[in-house]
Amino acid sequence: MILKNELPAGILSALGLTTNDEIYYSVPYDITASGLYQKDAWLVVTKDRLVAYENGAVKKEYDICGLLDVKSENGVSCGVLYVVPKVTGEAEVVVRFSAHHLARFAYVARGCRLLISGSDERVKSEEYEKICPKCGRALPGTRECPHCAKKQKGLSSEIIDLARPYKLQFAGILVLMLLSSLVTILHPEVQKYLVDNILTDPNGTFGAAGLCLILMFAISMASAVINVLKNYSCSKLGTIVSTDLRQKLYGKIQTLSLSFIDERKPGDLMNRVLRDTMRVSDFMAGPFCNLFTVLIILISVVVYMLVLDWKLALLSFVFIPVSIGIAVFFRHNIHRRFHMQRKKEDKINSNLRDVLSGMSVVKSYGKEYDESVRFNEAADSYALTQRRNETFFAILFPIMQFLMGVGVYMITFFGGKSILHGEKTIGELMQFVSYTTMMYSYFGWLSNLPRHLMNLVTSVERISDVMNQEPRIADSAKAVKHRVQGDVEFKDVTFGYKTYEPVLEHVDLKVRQGEMIGLVGASGTGKSTMINLIMHLYDVNDGEILIDGINIKDIKTADYHSQIGVVLQETFLFSGTILNNIKFAKRDATVEEVIRAAKMANAHDFILKTPDGYNTYVGEKGHNLSGGERQRIAIARAILNDPRILILDEATASLDTESEYLIQTALQRLTDGKTTFAIAHRLSTLKNADRLVVIDGHRIAEVGTHNELMEKKGIYYGLVTAQLEMQGTKTDDTEARDA
Amino acid sequence: MEEKEFDLEQMEKETEEMLRINMLTPENAKFTRTAGGFVSLETGGEKYPRVQVVRMFPFTDPGHFISIRTTEERSKEIGIIEDMSSLDADTRKMLEEQLNLRYFTPVITKIINVKDEYGYAYFDVMTDRGECRFTIHMGGSDVVHLTETRIIISDLDENRFEIPDVTKLSATERKKIDLFL
Numbered sequence: 001m002i003l004k005n006e007l008p009a010g011i012l013s014a015l016g017l018t019t020n021d022e023i024y025y026s027v028p029y030d031i032t033a034s035g036l037y038q039k040d041a042w043l044v045v046t047k048d049r050l051v052a053y054e055n056g057a058v059k060k061e062y063d064i065c066g067l068l069d070v071k072s073e074n075g076v077s078c079g080v081l082y083v084v085p086k087v088t089g090e091a092e093v094v095v096r097f098s099a100h101h102l103a104r105f106a107y108v109a110r111g112c113r114l115l116i117s118g119s120d121e122r123v124k125s126e127e128y129e130k131i132c133p134k135c136g137r138a139l140p141g142t143r144e145c146p147h148c149a150k151k152q153k154g155l156s157s158e159i160i161d162l163a164r165p166y167k168l169q170f171a172g173i174l175v176l177m178l179l180s181s182l183v184t185i186l187h188p189e190v191q192k193y194l195v196d197n198i199l200t201d202p203n204g205t206f207g208a209a210g211l212c213l214i215l216m217f218a219i220s221m222a223s224a225v226i227n228v229l230k231n232y233s234c235s236k237l238g239t240i241v242s243t244d245l246r247q248k249l250y251g252k253i254q255t256l257s258l259s260f261i262d263e264r265k266p267g268d269l270m271n272r273v274l275r276d277t278m279r280v281s282d283f284m285a286g287p288f289c290n291l292f293t294v295l296i297i298l299i300s301v302v303v304y305m306l307v308l309d310w311k312l313a314l315l316s317f318v319f320i321p322v323s324i325g326i327a328v329f330f331r332h333n334i335h336r337r338f339h340m341q342r343k344k345e346d347k348i349n350s351n352l353r354d355v356l357s358g359m360s361v362v363k364s365y366g367k368e369y370d371e372s373v374r375f376n377e378a379a380d381s382y383a384l385t386q387r388r389n390e391t392f393f394a395i396l397f398p399i400m401q402f403l404m405g406v407g408v409y410m411i412t413f414f415g416g417k418s419i420l421h422g423e424k425t426i427g428e429l430m431q432f433v434s435y436t437t438m439m440y441s442y443f444g445w446l447s448n449l450p451r452h453l454m455n456l457v458t459s460v461e462r463i464s465d466v467m468n469q470e471p472r473i474a475d476s477a478k479a480v481k482h483r484v485q486g487d488v489e490f491k492d493v494t495f496g497y498k499t500y501e502p503v504l505e506h507v508d509l510k511v512r513q514g515e516m517i518g519l520v521g522a523s524g525t526g527k528s529t530m531i532n533l534i535m536h537l538y539d540v541n542d543g544e545i546l547i548d549g550i551n552i553k554d555i556k557t558a559d560y561h562s563q564i565g566v567v568l569q570e571t572f573l574f575s576g577t578i579l580n581n582i583k584f585a586k587r588d589a590t591v592e593e594v595i596r597a598a599k600m601a602n603a604h605d606f607i608l609k610t611p612d613g614y615n616t617y618v619g620e621k622g623h624n625l626s627g628g629e630r631q632r633i634a635i636a637r638a639i640l641n642d643p644r645i646l647i648l649d650e651a652t653a654s655l656d657t658e659s660e661y662l663i664q665t666a667l668q669r670l671t672d673g674k675t676t677f678a679i680a681h682r683l684s685t686l687k688n689a690d691r692l693v694v695i696d697g698h699r700i701a702e703v704g705t706h707n708e709l710m711e712k713k714g715i716y717y718g719l720v721t722a723q724l725e726m727q728g729t730k731t732d733d734t735e736a737r738d739a
Numbered sequence: 740m741e742e743k744e745f746d747l748e749q750m751e752k753e754t755e756e757m758l759r760i761n762m763l764t765p766e767n768a769k770f771t772r773t774a775g776g777f778v779s780l781e782t783g784g785e786k787y788p789r790v791q792v793v794r795m796f797p798f799t800d801p802g803h804f805i806s807i808r809t810t811e812e813r814s815k816e817i818g819i820i821e822d823m824s825s826l827d828a829d830t831r832k833m834l835e836e837q838l839n840l841r842y843f844t845p846v847i848t849k850i851i852n853v854k855d856e857y858g859y860a861y862f863d864v865m866t867d868r869g870e871c872r873f874t875i876h877m878g879g880s881d882v883v884h885l886t887e888t889r890i891i892i893s894d895l896d897e898n899r900f901e902i903p904d905v906t907k908l909s910a911t912e913r914k915k916i917d918l919f920l
Contacts, residue, residue, distance in 0.1 A: 076899070
C-alpha cells in the first residue's frame with residue numbers, strides 16, 4: 001500500500017518544503033468536513049509537522065512535538081484522523097476519508113505515533129493496493145496490475161518461461177497446426193476443380209469425378225485425423241503445464257509465511273492453485289490450439305480471395321465488421337443472461353443450504369410454511385429467468401445465423417452475375433463462397449481472443465504473484481541445527497499481524513529450561529500471539545526471541561519445529577485414521593510409542609471403544625469424535641515425539657473435569673524437565689505452573705507464582721476471585737486454600 | 740475491582756447496569772460540542788469528555804434509538820435517545836454532525852455509466868455527496884437488497900452506496916444495473 005504518494009507540483013513549495021525526502025507520509029483524503037467528496041486534498045507528514053492541505057491552501061497544521069497522540073478511527077465505510085494536542089488534551093478532528101483510505105490512514109497514524117515517541121522509523125505497508133493507481137482497474141489480489149504489467153517485459157517473459165520446458169511439444173503442435181490449415185484451404189480448391197474441370201466440362205468422365213471425390217474424402221479424413229491429433233496434444237500439454245504449475249504453486253505456498261496466507265481470503269489461494277492453473281490449461285486446449293491455424297487460414301484466404309476477384313473480395317470484407325459485431329453482441333448478451341441465471345441459482349442454493357442446515361431451528365420455531373413460501377418464490381423467479389433465456393436463444397439464434405449469412409447472399413448475387421457474364425466459373429464462385437463463410441466464422445472467433453488472452457494474463461499474473469513471493473520466514477544462510485534445551489527469552493519484542501496494529505509491545509520475558517509458564521489474560525490480549533511467536537510461525541517486528549541464547553531466526557525452522565509439541569485451541573485433525581493423525585509429528589514412530597502417547601493423553605481407552613480402534617477414520621467425513629476426544633488425540637500427537645518445548649493453548653478446555661484431571665497429572669509427569677507454555681481460561685488448569693504471566697494491554701502486566709500474584713492483589717487476583725465466585729464460593733477448592 | 744476484595748454486590752450492580760435501558764432526554768442529559776469537533780456529555784452526575792453516537796437501526800430507523808456510548812475499545816452504553824426529533828434544535832444538530840462523521844453512505848442519484856470487465860464492474864455515478872467512481876466484484880454478494888426496491892452496493896474497499904428506490908431510476912439507468920438486481 002502506498003503511503004508516500006507523489007505530490008502534485010506546487011504543494012511542496014506551498015508547504016515550505018524543498019525536497020521530497022523530508023516527507024514521511026503523503027496520502028490523499030477524499031471527504032470534506034461536511035461530508036462531500038473532494039479531490040486534491042492531502043495529508044502530509046514530515047519529521048516535525050503534520051499538515052492537511054486542501055483546495056490549494058493549508059487547512060490545518062500541527063507540530064509533531066506538540067501532540068500527545070494521533071489516531072485513525074474507523075466509522076461505517078469512512079474514517080477520521082484525529083490528534084490530541086498537548087495544550088488542550090482534547091481530541092481534534094483533522095481529516096475525513098472514505099473506506100478506500102482506511103488502512104492507509106491506520107498506517108499513517110501509527111507512523112505519527114512513532115514520530116511522537118521520538119523514533120524516526122518510517123512505517124511501511126506490505127498490503128497490496130486494491131485498485132491499480134495507474135489505470136484505475138481492480139487488481140485481482142496481486143501486487144502488479146495485469147493490464148499495466150503488459151507494457152513491461154515481465155509478463156510476456158513470464159508466459160514464455162512457463163512454456164520453455166515444453167519446447168518439443170510446442171514444435172509438434174505447430175506442425176499439426178500448419179497441416180490443419182493446409183487441408184482446410186485445400187478442400188474448396190479440389191471442389192472447384194471437380195465442378196469446373198469435370199462436372200461442367202463436356203469432356204468430364206465419371207471416373208475422374210470419382211477420383212476427385214475420393215481425393216476430397218481423403219482430405220476430409222486427413223483433416224479429421226490432424227484435428228484430433230492437434231486437440232489431443234494441446235489438451236495433453238495443457239494438462240501437463242497446469243499440473244506442473246499446480247505442484248510448483250502448492251510447494252511455494254507451503255514455504256510462505258502464515259501472514260501471507262492470513263492476508264488472503266481462504267478461498268483465494270485455493271482458487272489460484274486450482275482455478276487459475278485450470279485456466280492456463282483451458283487456454284492451451286482451446287484458444288491456443290486453434291490460434292495459429294485460424295491465423296494462417298485467414299491470411300491465406302484473404303490473399304487468395306483478393307487475387308481471385310478483388311472487387312468481390314472487398315465487397316465481402318464490408319461484412320466483416322457486421323460479423324464481428326454480431327459475435328460480440330451475441331456473446332455479451334449470452335454472458336448477461338447466464339450471469340443472471342447463475343445469480344438466481346445461487347439464491348436458491350443458499351436458501352436451501354440455510355434451511356437444511358438450520359432445519360432444527362426452523363422446525364422448533366414452527367416456520368416450515370414460511371420457509372417453503374420463501375423457497376417457492378426463489379424457485380419461481382429462477383424458472384422465469386430460465387424460461388426467458390431459453391426463448392431468447394430459440395428466437396435469436398436463427399436470426400443471428402441469417403444476419404451472418406447476408407454477406408454470403410450478396411457474394412452469391414454479384415458472383416452469380418459475373419458467371420452469367422462469363423467472367424467467372426461456377427467452381428470459382430463456390431470456392432469463393434466457401435472461403436467467405438470460413439472468413440466470417442474465423443473473424444467472429446478472433447473477436448473472442450482478447451477476452452481469452454485477458455483471462456490467461458490475469459491467471460498468469462495471479463500465479464506469478466505467489467511464485468515471486470519471497471518466503472518471509474526462510475532459513476537464513478547461517479541457520480543451524482540446534483538441539484533445543486528449553487531456555488526461551490523474549491527481548492523487547494514488538495509484533496502485530498498488521499504492522500499498524502501491534503498486538504504485543506515491548507515484551508520482555510526470560511524462561512528457564514523446564515519451567516512451566518501459565519499465560520493469563522482476557523481474550524484478544526495477545527496470549528495466542530505469544531505462542532505463535534514461540535512456534536516461529538511469524539517473525540517479530542522488533543526485538544528478538546532467543547532459544548538457549550540463539551536467535552530463533554538462526555535455527556533451522558524444520559529442525560526447530562520437530563522439537564516442539566503443540567496442542568491448539570482449534571484441534572485440527574486431518575482426514576485419515578487416528579493412527580496417522582497421532583503419527584503426524586513423527587512418521588516413523590513405533591507402535592509402542594503411539595500407544596504410550598495415547599495412554600498419556602487419556603485417549604487409549606476411548607480409541608478402543610471406536611469400531612476400528614486405531615484404524616478408525618476421522619476427519620471431515622469420518623467417525624464423529626467429540627471435542628474432548630479430538631483434543632485428546634491432538635495431545636497424543638503433541639507428546640509423541642518427546643518435544644523439548646510444549647505448547648498448550650487451551651489444550652484441555654473441551655474436557656470434562658475428570659479427564660482434565662487425568663491428563664493434567666499425566667502431563668505433569670511429561671512436562672518434567674520440559675519448558676511448557678500453557679494458556680487457560682480455567683485458572684485451576686494452571687495450578688501447576690511455576691510462574692504465571694498476566695498479559696494486559698499488549699504488555700506483560702504481572703509475572704510471578706500463584707501466591708505472589710495473589711498477594712499483589714492485581715489483575716490475576718481479580719480473575720481468580722471472580723472465577724471462585726462464579727463457582728459458588730466452594731471453599732474446599734484448591735485456589736481458595738492457596739489464597 | 741482490581742484494588743478491592745471481590746465484591747458480590749459490585750458484580751450484581753454491574754450486571755444490573757448491563758441490563759438497564761437508560762433513556763436519555765433533554766432533562767437528564769446535556770450534550771456540548773467540543774472544540775475538536777466531537778461531542779461531550781453530562782448525565783447522571785457524570786461527565787464524559789467525548790461520546791460515540793451510534794444508530795441501532797441504521798437502515799430501517801436512522802432517526803430513532805440512538806445509542807450514546809463511551810469511546811474506549813470496549814465501549815459501554817451510557818444511554819439511548821429514543822427520538823432525535825424530541826431534542827432541541829441545537830443538540831439535534833450536534834448529534835447529527837457526529838452521525839454524519841461516523842456514517843458515510845452516499846445515496847446514488849444518477850447512474851452515469853457502468854462497465855463490466857473481467858469479473859469487476861466499474862460504476863460511474865452521481866451521489867448526494869458528489870460524483871464518484873467505484874468498483875465492485877461481479878460474482879460476490881456486493882449488492883444487497885434491503886427490500887425489493889432498496890439496495891446497498893459495497894465496493895472493493897467496502898464503501899457503501901445506497902439506491903433508495905430502484906424503480907425511481909430512469910429506464911436507461913435501470914438497464915445499466917440490470918445485472919445486479
